[in-house]
Amino acid sequence: MKMSEEILVELRSVSRQYKLGKTVVNALEGVSLEIVRSDFLIVAGPSGSGKSTLLNLIGCIDQPTAGSVIFDSTDVATLSDRELSAFRAHKLGFIFESFNLVPVLNAHENVDYPLRLRNVPAAERQSRTEAMLEAVGLQDQALHRPGELSGGQRQRVAIARALVTHPELVLADEPTANLDTRTGETIIDLMKEMRDRLGTTFVIATHDPMVAERARRRVEIRDGRISNDSLIPSPR
Amino acid sequence: MHDLILALRNACRNRRRSLVTVSALALCTTGLILFASYVMATFKGDETRTACGMGHLQIFKKGFPEKGIGSPASFVIENDGELKKVLREDPQVGPLIEVLTGQLTFSGLANYYPKNTSAVFVGFGVDPDDYAVFSGWNPFGLAKPDLLPINELLYQRGPWLDKSDLDGGSIGIGLAEMLEIAPPDSHEGSASPKPAPAPADQDSSQAAAEEKADETTDPGANDLPNFDVLEAASTQPNPAGDGRPRIELLSVPEAGASPNIQSLAVRAVRPFESVELDDRLVLMHIEHASELLFPGQPTKVNSLRLLLEDSRDVDAAAIRIRDILAADFPDLECRTWIELAPFYEQITSYLRVIFLFMFTIIASIVVFTIYNTLAASIVERTSEIGTLRAMGVTRTRIASLFIFEAVFMGIAGGLIGVGMALLLGTIFNQMNIHFNPPSTAYFTKVEVLVFHEPMILVLGFAIAVLAAVGSSIFPSVNASRMAIVDALRHS
Numbered sequence: 001m002k003m004s005e006e007i008l009v010e011l012r013s014v015s016r017q018y019k020l021g022k023t024v025v026n027a028l029e030g031v032s033l034e035i036v037r038s039d040f041l042i043v044a045g046p047s048g049s050g051k052s053t054l055l056n057l058i059g060c061i062d063q064p065t066a067g068s069v070i071f072d073s074t075d076v077a078t079l080s081d082r083e084l085s086a087f088r089a090h091k092l093g094f095i096f097e098s099f100n101l102v103p104v105l106n107a108h109e110n111v112d113y114p115l116r117l118r119n120v121p122a123a124e125r126q127s128r129t130e131a132m133l134e135a136v137g138l139q140d141q142a143l144h145r146p147g148e149l150s151g152g153q154r155q156r157v158a159i160a161r162a163l164v165t166h167p168e169l170v171l172a173d174e175p176t177a178n179l180d181t182r183t184g185e186t187i188i189d190l191m192k193e194m195r196d197r198l199g200t201t202f203v204i205a206t207h208d209p210m211v212a213e214r215a216r217r218r219v220e221i222r223d224g225r226i227s228n229d230s231l232i233p234s235p236r
Numbered sequence: 237m238h239d240l241i242l243a244l245r246n247a248c249r250n251r252r253r254s255l256v257t258v259s260a261l262a263l264c265t266t267g268l269i270l271f272a273s274y275v276m277a278t279f280k281g282d283e284t285r286t287a288c289g290m291g292h293l294q295i296f297k298k299g300f301p302e303k304g305i306g307s308p309a310s311f312v313i314e315n316d317g318e319l320k321k322v323l324r325e326d327p328q329v330g331p332l333i334e335v336l337t338g339q340l341t342f343s344g345l346a347n348y349y350p351k352n353t354s355a356v357f358v359g360f361g362v363d364p365d366d367y368a369v370f371s372g373w374n375p376f377g378l379a380k381p382d383l384l385p386i387n388e389l390l391y392q393r394g395p396w397l398d399k400s401d402l403d404g405g406s407i408g409i410g411l412a413e414m415l416e417i418a419p420p421d422s423h424e425g426s427a428s429p430k431p432a433p434a435p436a437d438q439d440s441s442q443a444a445a446e447e448k449a450d451e452t453t454d455p456g457a458n459d460l461p462n463f464d465v466l467e468a469a470s471t472q473p474n475p476a477g478d479g480r481p482r483i484e485l486l487s488v489p490e491a492g493a494s495p496n497i498q499s500l501a502v503r504a505v506r507p508f509e510s511v512e513l514d515d516r517l518v519l520m521h522i523e524h525a526s527e528l529l530f531p532g533q534p535t536k537v538n539s540l541r542l543l544l545e546d547s548r549d550v551d552a553a554a555i556r557i558r559d560i561l562a563a564d565f566p567d568l569e570c571r572t573w574i575e576l577a578p579f580y581e582q583i584t585s586y587l588r589v590i591f592l593f594m595f596t597i598i599a600s601i602v603v604f605t606i607y608n609t610l611a612a613s614i615v616e617r618t619s620e621i622g623t624l625r626a627m628g629v630t631r632t633r634i635a636s637l638f639i640f641e642a643v644f645m646g647i648a649g650g651l652i653g654v655g656m657a658l659l660l661g662t663i664f665n666q667m668n669i670h671f672n673p674p675s676t677a678y679f680t681k682v683e684v685l686v687f688h689e690p691m692i693l694v695l696g697f698a699i700a701v702l703a704a705v706g707s708s709i710f711p712s713v714n715a716s717r718m719a720i721v722d723a724l725r726h727s
Binding site for chain 1: 238242245246619620622623624625626627628629630631719720721724
């Protein structure tokens with residue numbers, strides 16, 4: 001990381017434990033990590049290594065049992081639930097492995113939804129939603145509900161939904177896991193394109209080598225600890 | 237607005253489950269409305285019968301209800317004309333009055349010489365015209381017993397009294413039975429007297445009467461008068477020259493006084509409000525009754541009865557009348573019909589308890605149904621809840637999404653329930669189901685007041701919606717409090 005790059009998220013000695021009955025599972029142990037703006041970062045590691053837990057903490061949808069998460073100079077532990085909701089609505093976008101679109105809303109409405117949470121005026125919502133659907137190549141499927149779209153199309157809608165608010169950080173948890181290789185490549189290329197166009201920071205948890213090849217930075221986790229954190233000189 | 241649309245779409249998401257829920261809600265609402273309408277019809281029916289019989293308010297000398305019937309002279313209201321004038325001219329009471337009339341209530345011994353029979357009777361001396369208004373009071377539009385075909389055998393259609401027929405009166409069927417008196421089989425004062433069957437047809441008439449009795453919903457209708465006696469009596473020859481049987485009434489105005497006798501022409505035999513009254517009552521012209529008790533004296537009354545235009549004014553009128561009496565007529569008191577007829581309160585309390593019981597069961601079904609539906613819906617949509625929360629939707633908004641869903645189902649169930657109640661209530665009223673209420677001498681139509689009491693429909697609908705909302709709060713709040721990570725992990 002260059003010193004001149006601005007830090008967006010900082011994890012300071014973060015640990016996360018889960019209780020499973022009488023057993024305590026250490027999902028993360030003393031993890032420290034800095035994520036700079038406009039980064040395209042891959043969190044890699046085997047299943048159960050703590051990738052999703054790390055993303056949950058960065059995404060402010062979980063709290064560490066020790067350590068602190070500083071997001072854009074704000075210690076998220078100091079925020080109330082309502083403040084955290086507003087914080088996520090304004091600063092974060094999520095892309096899930098199973099797309100997680102709202103099935104009763106069509107593609108346009110799904111993309112429009114986060115803008116409503118931010119009380120964006122109707123005319124601006126309309127133009128931004130249309131522009132985002134066009135950017136992901138789904139302008140002709142705008143009125144289709146998720147059940148009428150293919151897996152790749154659904155993930156494109158999910159990307160559009162995550163990016164339509166111009167968040168500072170997009171977290172993607174296994175975004176290509178439910179897609180075939182070709183569609184997965186297209187989706188990752190689309191995310192990179194969005195990063196280049198909008199300057200959005202991406203943190204992607206994956207164990208898909210194709211995704212890892214395209215990252216600028218690769219963080220590897222094993223047994224709840226960062227085992228490797230490296231910049232990739234010339235990603236694809 | 238968007239949340240409402242989202243909730244509506246979610247409510248339609250699992251159509252079969254929503255349909256079952258809405259159907260259960262609609263059925264519960266229908267049941268609640270129909271039962272409430274039946275209870276209301278019972279209340280109003282009792283109120284109508286009681287008001288028709290005794291008025292909304294009565295004014296008499298203190299102690300009259302307890303002792304007056306055996307000593308009518310001691311309780312005569314001397315200045316009844318002045319009191320009537322005061323009441324009619326009072327700015328608060330006057331406008332509320334439909335009828336203000338005097339009545340002479342007394343007791344005595346009735347004799348029917350052709351059969352050499354006698355029986356104790358209670359006499360009501362009333363103004364025929366005022367009595368007709370009392371009898372016709374029916375603000376709730378209920379089916380009047382005397383107009384029901386099932387009661388055709390019991391009632392000879394009125395008028396029971398006639399202003400010009402001074403010595404003509406009506407007696408209860410029970411009293412007629414005891415006196416073995418024949419009801420008049422034809423009289424110019426009767427609008428549609430029951431034609432006397434030919435002797436050869438007597439058996440078939442009795443069979444028809446029994447058949448009618450068997451059609452009731454209460455096969456053990458023991459309070460009904462003896463149809464056989466009525467039929468048989470109607471075939472007997474009339475002993476009096478004017479075609480009407482005559483009975484002799486003997487009464488004393490007060491203890492120790494010499495008895496007086498008057499003859500009464502029986503113009504109608506009919507059932508009265510209760511079996512007790514029916515076994516004793518003689519309804520007669522007030523002038524005739526006064527002549528029996530106080531021969532050669534002006535007409536006297538021992539109670540004043542007020543029929544109001546609206547029953548809801550009873551308490552206000554009673555308060556004002558009591559003030560007037562306390563100021564200018566201290567020996568008189570005023571009682572409301574509820575005070576004079578404690579059975580009304582007993583019946584209404586009883587029905588309220590049953591209604592509360594029914595309501596509790598129905599409300600429990602509604603609450604359980606909605607809770608079950610929402611709980612299933614929440615389990616199905618756990619991952620979606622996590623997604624929305626991750627996107628920045630607040631807990632309150634998540635809870636409100638599910639509550640709105642319940643509201644929609646409550647509205648749909650409530651509206652369908654109201655519609656079904658109106659339809660089934662209309663069909664039910666058309667079915668003309670009758671029964672013989674306890675201690676009543678005639679059949680009463682079982683009715684549901686679905687159209688007459690819109691408030692019941694409104695309340696039924698409101699209860700459906702409120703029950704739906706109430707039962708949705710707990711699962712909705714639980715849904716909103718899910719840990720986002722756990723919700724997202726749910727598959």
